[in-house]
Structures are given as C-alpha cells and as structure tokens.
Amino acid sequence: MTWTANPLRDKRDKRLPRIAGPSSLVIFGVTGDLARTKLMPAVYDLANRGLLPPAFSLVGFARRDWEHQDFGKQVRDSVREHARTPFSEATWRQLSAGFRFVSGDFSDDDAFDRLSQTVRELDEQQGTGGNHAFYLSIPPSSFDVVCKQLARSGLAEPEREDQWRRVVIEKPFGHDLDSARELNNVVERIFPADSIFRIDHYLGKETVQNIMALRFANQLFEPIWNAHYVDHVQITMAEDIGIGSRAGYYDGIGAARDVIQNHLLQLLALVAMEEPVSFDAADLRAEKEKILSAVRLPPDLDTYTARGQYSAGWAGGTYVPGYLDEDGIPSDSTTETYAAIRLDIDTRRWAGVPFYLRTGKRLGRRVTEVAVVFKRAPHLPFESTSTEVLGQNALVIRVQPDEGVTMRFGSKVPGTAMEVRDVTMDFGYGYSFTEESPEAYERLVLDVLLGDPPLFPRHEEVELSWKILDPIEEHWAAKGSPEPYPSGSWGPASADDMLARDGRSWRIP
Template sequence: MPTTDSAPAGQQANAHPQGVNPLLDPRDLRLPRIADPCVLVMFGITGDLARHKLLPAIYDLASRGLLSPSFSLVGVGRRDWSDEELRDYVEQAARSGARTPWRPAIWDQLAAGMRFVEFSSFEDDDAYAALSRVVAELDATRGTAGNRAFYLSIPPGWFPAVTERIARSGLVDEAAGSWRRVVIEKPFGHDRASARELDDLVGRIVRPDDVFRVDHYLGKETVQNILALRFANTMLEPLWNQRYVDHVQITMAEDIGIGTRAGYYDTIGSARDVIQNHLLQLLALTAMEEPTSMDAAAVRAEKEKVLASVVLERDGVLDLDLTTARGRYDSGFQGGLPVRGYLEEEGVGADSRTETYAAIRLEIANRRWAGVPFYLRAGKRLSRRVTEVAVVFKRPPFLPFEAAATAGVGANTVVLRIQPDEGITMRLASKVPGTQMELRDVSMDFGYGASFNEESPEAYERLILDALLGDAPLFPHQREVDLSWRILDPVIEHWAASGAPQGYRPGSWGPASARELLARDGRIWRRS
C-alpha cells in the first residue's frame, strides 16, 4: 500500500530507528489490546459467579471491542439445555449485570458463537467426547485458531475428575500456533498440602505459565494503583520503610452475614476465605521492593520475596494466642433490624467452630520492614463494608508546640481505599484558623470517581481479558499460593485445637480479642 508520507524512506527509518510505526506501535496505550480468537469453555456456567460476574464481564469486553469477532463460549453444566436456551440465559445475565449499554449487533455476534454441552456429571466420559466435537466444530466454523481456555468455576473437589478427563479427551493437546490455558477460581486448596496437590493436577494438562489463578481483588483498579502510587512518585517511597512507618493495617470488612453460602463458608472460614489470598496479596503489593519492570515475572519475584520473609513471631517469640484473634458473630440487631447469629444460619451445624472474623499480626524479616507489624483483619457482620490498606507513620520525635495545641493530632496516615469508595486519603496535621496555635488532623483526598472521566472496568473484565491475552501480572503464581499457605497453616492448626471462636456483636468491629491484639503493642484499630 503506498504511503501518504512524502519523506524519503531513509528519512523515515532515521526518524524511527527501530522500524516502528508510532501509529501501529503495540506499546501505544491508545490502542486496545484485543484477545486472540479462541474458545472459552466454562465449567460451572450455571453458578452464581458466572451469572453475576463472568457472563456480564464477557459481554462488556465484547461491547468494548476487546474480544475477537471469532470469540466463542461453550457452557458446560448439568442442565438439559439447547444452545438457544444457553443464549437466553447468558442474555438475561448480561442485561442485568453488564455496565455497558445493550447493543443488539454486539449481542448477535457474541451469541452466534455460544454452545452448550450437557454433563450428567463431571465424570461423564461421553460428555467430554461431545465437548471435543463442539470445540473442533467452532475451530472450523468460527476461526478460533485452535486456541482454548478452560474456566474452572467449580468446587475444588471436582478438579481431579475434570483435569484428568480434559487431558484424556485430547482437548489440551498442544498444537502448533495455538495455545491452551486454564483459569481457576479460589480457593486454591484448603491448606499447603492440598494446594500443592491442586498444582500437580493442573500441571498435568498445561504448563505453569498457562495456569491463571483468579484473585478478583487483584483486578481492581485501586489495587493496581498501589504500584502506581509507590513506584511512579518520589514523594512517598523514601518514607516507605521501618524508619518512618509505625505499622500497617489491612482491613476487609463486610456488613453482611454469610447469606446462603453456608455450604461453602462453613468449611472455609474467614482466614481461608480472604486472608490467605486477598489480604496477603495486598500485603505483598504494599511491602514489595520495586520490580525491574511490570513484566509478570518481575512483579512476581518481588511479591514472592516479601511473602517468603513474613514471620508470625512477636519479638522473636511464636505465641499465636498473642498474635491472632478470631470470632463469630452472635445474633442481635444491625442497622435497626434483627439478624441471626452464625450458628443460627441455615446450613450451619450447632457444633461448628468456623470463624467469621480473623485477625493476624505479622512481621516482615527484611531490612525495609524489620520491626514494623502488619495487622490483617477480615470479618462479616462488622460495622460497615470497607477494604483498605492504612500505612500509619511514626509520630515526630519532637513537637515545638504546647501539648494542648496538639491534643487533636494523630499519626500521619496514608489510606489506600480499595472499596467501596475507591481512592487515596492522606491524613496530616494542620493549623486551625484563628489567633491560637491549635493543630488538628485534616485529610487530603483523591477519589477515582471525581478525578477521572473513565469508568473503571469491573475486576473480572480485566482478569478475563488478561487470561485470554496470556498476560499474568495480576494472577498469583503457585509459589505465591504456597508461601501464603506457609504463613496461614500454623494459624489454622492452632485454632483447630483452641475451641470455639469468641462471639461478637453484629455491627461492631469484632471480638474483644481483636482489640487486645493491638493493645498489647500499644495501638488501636482504625475506625474505618
């Protein structure tokens, strides 16, 4: 094709010595990254996660032009559905949950590539043979180029049966010029040993770099912004260490109970549900050293170093009675309405010892963070819904003001708000207007909604797209999972031998033992 640029070819080459046309440079952030043509096989497509999160995210990606026109979706489930019934189900989910406007042309293109394969069970060999035929048909008729991703949104107990039969059916056999990937929802095992077994199972069908473990918190814009805040600015990084930081609090609080999730939650508990993955990942991002690049391997290496340095000891002594706390919400009133206690929830046994609140004190044994405690807490039926990382700085060693002037001043704090009010708050001391020298805490606030015109994509949009692109920075690697269980396993084992969790009032901030956990260090939890 003739060029419209009148400059000689040699001058063009000198202007761009690497031979890169800036209008087509893949590094140009104005250009969207579009996934390869592929078939996404979704096990568990009839579940709540798929209906409320995954299917709306797929429509939104298509609506934003980020999926190939050849993208195809194969649903696997126990329903006696036709392809058309699957399309009706996906349409209802997308219409109710998508954030982008409904566009019939986009939907028609997306729906044309949808197929459903009925499984009487995940051990049905005939169903896997049928699945192989459907995927081959899509390769031939939709131009999906042999690329396949398998989304396992199923209970971990079914992983052995599914992975074994996927391998036996030939669905993941490597073919030149195409890729095979597996996407796994948490939990990644229930302890370190089971996590390693899970990794072995998945490793039999795809390479380690083709396994994408979904931690949806890592897809949130505000979580990714932790790296931007730390490494794109010079103002905070020199202070981000044990010389200036007093302690760090990482909180994930929910103001609701377990709802209808007793079957899942009562076998997991708060620590396994969110501390092992979400909160330890937030700790790693907050405490890691600067990576050499944002390449997945570089980011992963720094996170792994931090997690490998985490210790449970307090002043060199391991006493989990002093460094952990757990609780279980009682019946009472929340928001003016009566609520049931955990043991009264449908599906929870009277002898359950599952915690709905967990708090852990950790330290990081390295030069940057030596002596700085990290407090992690997560719970249900707490005062309000909030997820945040609060970096609390040491107080000045000397204040030239009268004591009465600084009575209303606390420690400087940087709060990274993950949800629901996404943004960053810095708490500083400032003079109160007037003739007296009186100081008071003030907040400098950045909110995503007020600062950017762009609407943040849902976490699952980013994660699904990155899995289809093969881009892994937001997915924890098996080594990170293993290190996280190394930290949590002793806590779980200790609690299993320690009787029932301590009760706490709905709408409070957890059990008394959680307050005592910080009081031993002369600190208090933030009232988020």
C-alpha cells in the same frame, strides 16, 4: 522481506487496544453465581468495548438439559442484569453467534467427547483457531475429574505449536499447604505451569493496580515507605453481610482461609514488596514471593491473633441471626467469621513494623483498605496542650468501595491559640472514574485470552501464603470456639486487646 512484527503496531500508538486473538472461553459451572453475575457480563462488556476478536466463542458446560438457545437466553438475562456497559443489540447478535452449550456430567465421557467435537466445529465455523481457555468455575473437588476428562478427550493439548490451551481456576486454592499442593498437582499434571491462570479478582481491581502506580511512579511516598517513618500498617477487609447462602462452602473454611490467605496477603505483598525491576510477570512475582517468604509469624500466637464468630444483633438497622443460627451451620461450629493477625516482615525496610491484618463478616460496614500509619514527629515545637488531639499521620488506600487515597495530617485550628488537629485530604479515584473503569473480571478474562500473566498469582505465592497461615490455623484448631462478637460491631474484644498490647488501636475504617 521476512515478517518481523506487525507493521500496524507501533509502541507510540497507545490508542490501539490489544484485542485478543481468535479463541474460545469454555466455562464449566456455567449456571453458578460467579458465571452469571461476573463472567458472562465481563465477556459482554469486553465485546462491547471491542476487545474481543470477531472469532470469539463462549461455550457453556453444565448438567442442565439445555439447547444452545437456552444457554443464550441465560447469558442474555445475566448480561441485561449485571453488565456494566449498555446493552447493544448489534454487539449481542455478533457475540451470540458464537454461543454453544454442552450438556453433561463431569464423569460422562460422552459429554466431553461432545465438547471436544463442539470445540473442533468452532475452530472451523467460528474460526477460533484452536485456542481455548477452560474456566473451572466449579468446586475444587471436581478439578481432578474435569482435568482428566480434558486430557482424555484431547482438549488439554493444542494440536499445533501456534495454538494454546489455558486453564483458569478460582480461589480457594486448597485449604492448607498440603491440599494446595495436591490441587496444584492435579492441574499441573495436565496443564503446564504457564498455562494455569489463578484468579484472585482483587488483583484485577484498578485500585490494587494503583498501589503500584502510587508507590513506584511517585517520588513523594517511596522515601518514607519504610521502618524509619512507618509505625505500622493495617489491612482490613470487612463485610457487612453474613455468610448468606454460602454455608456449605464457608463452614470449616472460615475467614482466614477465605480472605487472609489470598486477598489480604496479596495486598500485603503489593504494599510491602521492593520495586520490581520491570512489570513483567516474572519480575513482579519474584518481588511478591521474596516479601512473602520474609513474613514472620508472632512467637506467641495467643496474644497476636484473634478470631471471632458473629452472634445475633442489630446490624445496619436490622436484626440479624448469629452465625450458629444460620441455615446449614451446625450449632457447635467453631468456624471463625472474624480473623485478625499480626505479621512481621524480616527485611531491612520493614524491621519492627507490624502489619495487622483483619477480616470479618457482619462488621460495621463493607470496606477494604490499606492504612499506612506513620510515626509521630520526633519533636513537637508546640506547647503540649496544642497537640493533645493530634493523631498519627496516615496514608489510606481505599480499595473498595469509594476507591481512592486519603491522607491524614495535622492542621492548625482557626483562631488565635495554636491548636493542631487531624484533617484529611482526599483523592477520590472512584468518585468519578468508576462509571467508566472496567470491572476486575473484564481485565482478568482479557488477560487470560491474551496470555498476559502479571496479575495472576503463581503456585509458589499460593504455597508461601499457606505456609504463613497454616501454623495459625493449627493453633486455632486446638482452641475450641471462637469468641462471639455482636453483628454490626467491629469484631471481638480480643482483637482490640491485641493492638492495645502494642499501644495501638484499630482504625474505624
């Protein structure tokens, strides 16, 4: 009998989790923030949930002069502090047997030869089977040298056909179209396109995946999900914090490149796309690319974009400095910390429905949401006085915090007179689920090890989003300083004017 499929796997047997095969995860930049607060805890949580193979290994690469056990200690500390699931000595013992550390500089041939040696030893001792994922948690400027080193030391290519090598990169994927292409060339010269996993951690979030469930698993919403019923869509990602210690990265990049290009345009794609024929990576990406390619910029960028820079002020009960006073920011910086744009989508479904995107730092509170705002009822059979305070119906997908869905509609106020007022109905996806629902990075790290790509944007999507953003950035570059807005507010006046011109206003999320 020839082996066709694993007899122990049965489609109906949904209990059986997919456990990654033997493999290792090699993290470059292992001393960085992301590695400490997200990646290592995610690896531990996966192990604790039994989703990592017994033959799994975690390799750290950094400049520190560390031994394997120093690395182990660092992982242990970060797991203790940041992991979601409780600490279990048994899981830890098993996991830490596969820890290795290689010390060296990216330009150091010797270090990469040692890494290659280490990885080969792991194949033998730990049984990682020649499958290795390289996680580049490092500045994009170092991608080139690291990729070349991986190729030079023979790490980039599997030795046998049934083995794999994958590379994981994090945003930012460039700072404009040209640099994104260049970055992509650097990586694609060494790794084939389907071995490159671009992480946009937003796509690993349960609520973001729930957008697809909400839209495509229900009969209730899809019929009204179009220009006949939808008035406009607001996509917001607001942070209450300033730039903190990210001055070096943030200045010159700004809010639009940092957030709109990736997170907000991905959210827009998921909300606006047509139904994919299946949830396979190729079909899903095809729909996302279609909708991104149909996005049209407003003709007049002055009236339909807004940018701002936070100034000193009282935010959440504390007095905070303005952007220009932050450490490491030049006092004449023109980097925007708030960006809002209007986009239109040239499809039958969305013709005439503006999508307003906004993001900023030091805003009123930390919130990410997608609000689909509906048109008013064409005729109200009530006295005009009864519906004076009735707003527009809205469906709000709250991505974070407090994940869930809110619906807003009119309801009669108790009493004899007919008076209709807005009420909200709330589904708290987050209220009770979050405690047990996995972190975005858990899902993404596991998907990398399984080689499951639907949640990772392809280079084409990255290019399309830069094509949307580049003209806006160029326009802004010629305009000097952004408009200041007080910390703790909801952005500059020009952003409010932008919507007021269309007879609309921003929600207070």
